[in-house]
Amino acid sequence: MNWEQLLSLKRFGDTHKRIRKEQDETRLGFEVDYDRVIFSAAFRSLQDKTQVIPLSKTDFVHTRLTHSLEVSVVGRSLGRIAGKKILERHPYLSEVHGYRFNDFGAIVAAAALAHDIGNPPFGHSGEKAIGEYFKTGKGQQFKDVLTQKEYQDIVDFEGNANGYKLLTETRKGVEGGLRLSYATLGAFMKYPKESLPKKPTKHIADKKFGFFQQDVVSFRELAEELGLESRGKGEDVGFCRHPLTFLVEAADDICYTIIDFEDGINLGLISEDYALEYLIKLVKDSINIKKYNELIYMEDRLSYLRALAINTLISDAIAIFIENEDAILKGEFSVSLMEKSKFKAQIEDILKLSVQKIYQSQEVLEKEIAGYKIISDILDVYTTALIREKEGNSSNYDRLMISTLPESYRETSASVYSILLNTCCYVASLSDSTAVHIHNKIMGRQL
Known part of the structure; x- marks a missing residue:
């Protein structure tokens, strides 16, 4: 895979190539993607969709919308920092084609903003509930009239695949859905494969699926334009990830690790002593103890540690991404960036406590x-x-x-x-x- 193709400004329905040097610098095509997502009805509905606590009546617990906004902010930073380093390594992208480091930030921010746009109500249990209706409920009756892959689409209903459908689906009078750039759609696609075969390998791209049977043709077109390497065998459709997907995923991983944990503290599900102990382990190399000790209120101490923790994990994710750029471009990098983090033990400790105290709370x-x-x-x-x-x-x-x-x-x-x-x-x-x-x-x- 090569960056020139991967940074395609093309949109569904375009009849000519969009050239980076011809872009209006005051409103780049990748920035238009962000705007189109944020003004969409599907995005607005996230304000009343569960992130962790379903139907929470408190005003400081995150919804899918606030989570998505925060992931986009972290994603923008990841994209800009990575973009600067990529352009240093591949100067022709800037000198010949006119790409800037902000382009990478805009792509990752837009894809990150949209990453939960297809998720059902009631959190991840919503996905399972839809699938269970067709797997063990009355919906079983439809199994015999569907192909195996069609049936798998609904018994394993996937918010990521629904997100791709929402972003790209043609409706009467609306060709190509939101008509986002191919680069942003590629970065959005965490699992560039169809629903079967299920988890054919341990590669991160095979963990779930990213498009329904009705969207196979459109995704093939997208993958061909971006130059994504095929990973499917026989008639099965599957591709390597767009490299910037790893940054979108890292932004999500960083936010839900740290901010879901913060929600648990604010709800009183996790004691402050526990929280501070776990977060300080993560930021011990960057914390200013004097400044920290001067903070009187818990929310200020927590806010300070959260900011430090996110910044620490952003720096770590960038280092892993750049170190493994060649393997990522070849489709040979098979795990998430945070799986390779030097803070993996601390992250796992936080997630373990979150599962116990938050996700499995009454x-x-x-x-x-x-x-x-x-x-x-x-x-x-x-x-x-x-x-x-x-x-x-x-x-x-x-x-x-x-x-x-x-x-x-x-x-x-x-x-x-x-x-x-x-x-x-x-x-x-x-x-x-x-x-x-x-x-x-x-x-x-x-x-």
């Missing part, structure tokens, strides 16, 4: 259980109504339910796979509160 578990029921019931009502309508035997209740869907989700002339996938994507688009509201209506609890 509040989180109870609301995840409620989320399973809510998502299953909503899916059941809408899939039943839409499939019955397709088969010509819908009831008045079915037609009433279909009328409550946004118009783009009411289509029943498509294949069973398309109907089921679109319904899953509709449920995934709901915010936590909207899902609860719809469920109350379905159950007759609210008029």
